Amino acid sequence: MEVPRSAVNGHVAVLPYPGRGHINPMIRLARRLAARGLLVTVVLTEEWLSLLSDSFPPPLSAAVRLRTIPDVVPSERGRGADFASFIQSVLVRMGGPVAALLAELDPPPDAIIADSMLPWAPLIAHRMGVPVAAFFPQAANVFLAFQELKTLAVGRRQLSELDQTGSDTIPGNGDGFLDHLPKAASGHLADFITHSAGEGMLKAFMDGIAWFSTARCLLFNSFEELERRAFDQLLRANLSVPFYPVGPFVPDAAEDEEAATAPCCKWLDSQPKSSVLYVSMSSFLPVSGEEIKEIAVGLRMSGHRFLWAVRDATNTVRELIGEKGMAVPWCDQPRMLRHPSVGGFLTHCGWNSTLEAIDAGVPMLTFPLMWDQYPNSKLVVEDWKIGLRLGDEEKDGVGREEVARAVQRLMELDAAESKELRRRAMELKERSHAALREKGSSAMNLDAFVNHLLGKAD
Template identity: 40%
Template sequence: MNPIKPQPLGVRHVVAMPWPGRGHINPMLNLCKSLVRRDPNLIVTFVVTEEWFGLIGSDPKPSRIHFATLPNLIPSELVRANDFIGFVDAVLTRLEEPFEQLLDRLNSPPPTAIIADTYIIWAVRVGTKRNIPVASFWTTSATILSLFIHTDLLASHGHFPVEPSESNLDEIVDYIPGLSPTRLRDLQIFHGYSLQVFNIFKTSFGELSKAKYLLFPSAYELEPKAIDVFTSKFDFPVYSTGPLIPFEELSVRNENRELDYFQWLDEQPESSVLYISQGSFLSVSDAQMEEIVVGLRESGVRFIWVARGGKLKLKEALEGSLGVVVSWCDQLRVLCHAAVGGFWTHCGFNSTLEGIYSGVPMLTFPLFRDQFLNAKMIVEEWRVGMRIESKKQMELLIVSDEIKELVKRFMDGESEEGKEMRRRTCDLSEICRRAVAETGSSDANIDAFLKDITKIV
């Protein structure tokens, strides 16, 4: 793609470099949309691989966000799950040089600042070399980042790496700044394959102190203790800017109201539908999927299930149930629909924020890395959800009877437990909506960040 066209004097130019993955690109793009909507003199060059441009290049966006591409020097999105370690290594070793070559071409005007995903280890180095300030953007919770930068404390207590066993699952970790007392079972991010991924990324946490800003997609009110850890630790500004979800687009006329799943939702009773999404990258075993299908069908609960792969097979398995299966949906609009009363989620942080903003209780089914700690926050700290887990310790398979009973209990809005959970969910939703409203905490932080980079010009 060609670099941006010449711009008038006084225009500030931010270059955004997300990690090449849906869970990182979406919050980065939402952040950039918030910035350009706020500042008419700001333009953004949003850097993605050629493959990712093919996936998102036609999506609606403000005119002052321009895409620029890097060559496809990393494994395709279609196969990265087969060798995620190799994919990570490729991003960290093959994209720095083409990114620098791109910066050489972006001179009208030259970049004022770089916003880079924290995992893009080389971004701070590139910015420092070119005297361009870098804002490090951490795309998940501040709580998990505090855990990551305090693994020395875990090691000193014999909790790193974590090897879950029946004897230690309920041991409590209560010494990490910003992290409330947490059971070892919720720290599986430091176990097995997840530990390998963490060890590769560990270098990025050392580079963090060399950035000029740290940005979070969360609202301060959701994680005050964790965010305070970073404002105390670093001598540069730390800004919570979220929830960074496309809530502003909800006010735009929905051209998809005629879609079958919206028509179906319109016909369902209020708060009666369970929305099910297991994310865009991870999946469960065939055996576990079979138990979920049976449990859901026998629960008698209405549902809408987003199945990005195997939709036809799933529809056949659920034939005769009270739900619909779709390959894609507008998640935030669905969550905000009056018929939706629950959200079965893998607990990726983007989905967690959308669930909170929508005021929908969450049924947590974490699978990988930070999702376990996000689930713990949903269930134990914010108390806006329930946990899907086996009643037997160390039992990997959650059987259909357990799923059936939990789904029925979770969707029972008439029980005292259900009423209280929904009340807390509505309260938390209101807190998040106030944060992004005019004069709210995140609204003020975005203004402050824009003023900071304005001073640089």
């Protein structure tokens, strides 16, 4: 059903980077914009439109339209196997079809919101004569780390070396944010070189997001109360464009209801309160069979109940985990985290997973695998103190005994350490919910952003 033109206050085109961790929050942003009277068109690849049926069952709001371009990027199912080709396709092959689709929209868009990892977006906006806003999909602390690195004027040769040796070779600066740089090297992603021969991820990412300085404004999938120090620093830094923390973009109760009848929910219904560790790691990174085995045996050795969303939920995995565990190939993560039986989360610490755990008030056991998952883990464990770190950042992989000990520390509900983690997690949950309520910081920031983007305010 189309929305009558007279019923909308403007038309915004939303351009997500083609990955679940980027698309899901931007569709939730589209829903919130639609609730404010805007017509929103979200541009996806054909493959991603079909993949979204699990995450966003129909109907979406009539004011949120999903439009597709051809599958000009490699399949999501093989993204982790050849990440370099995937990034190159996004940078080189995706912009043209998006521009052609936007030119045919009726009514034409009044503004564009683009993932900050789509550097061709501002050129499209310029040609159409409309403003563009950048959506940064990672933590504000990570954004500031890149800005500090840029300020240090690290040369091309030095950045190239960092991409090979890891961003941890840059010394932190005490009260600064360099300790929150993503880790450019990863044993879980052997080919971490991107579109330009010899150019590594760290420099490529910095170059890719540099266009934000030409945007009308910058959006963060975060909230003021979560990253207060980072946002205060951005204010002091006199950023060249206004910024708005408008998150977290997590599922609402209506989305939860759609998943309530899933088999894993029924299993959770039969478990004691806060007794289950929910386990889910990267949706696309390859994890070795040996590592899966060590995690499975370690979970069993811990003696605690757990629900494990693992792509290769084979009979071998099911045999390894024992009677207290359940392994499924996929389940609705936000719904699982909000279930009263879930009392902990073993996570790779992607930003969306981190925000979903905070929204649910669930403490975390962090096991980062690549990129911004490392600084996200640092935020969880050291800054917010709502989780424990599994493994050693200096080495890839983890042993079964280490897994068992860490799970026991997190899930011993009567232990003082576990109680304190849960208390702090519940405090952050309340702040997260408050930010989205009427007159909450993120709700008010989103209103201000809409007015600024569409030229309704100075």
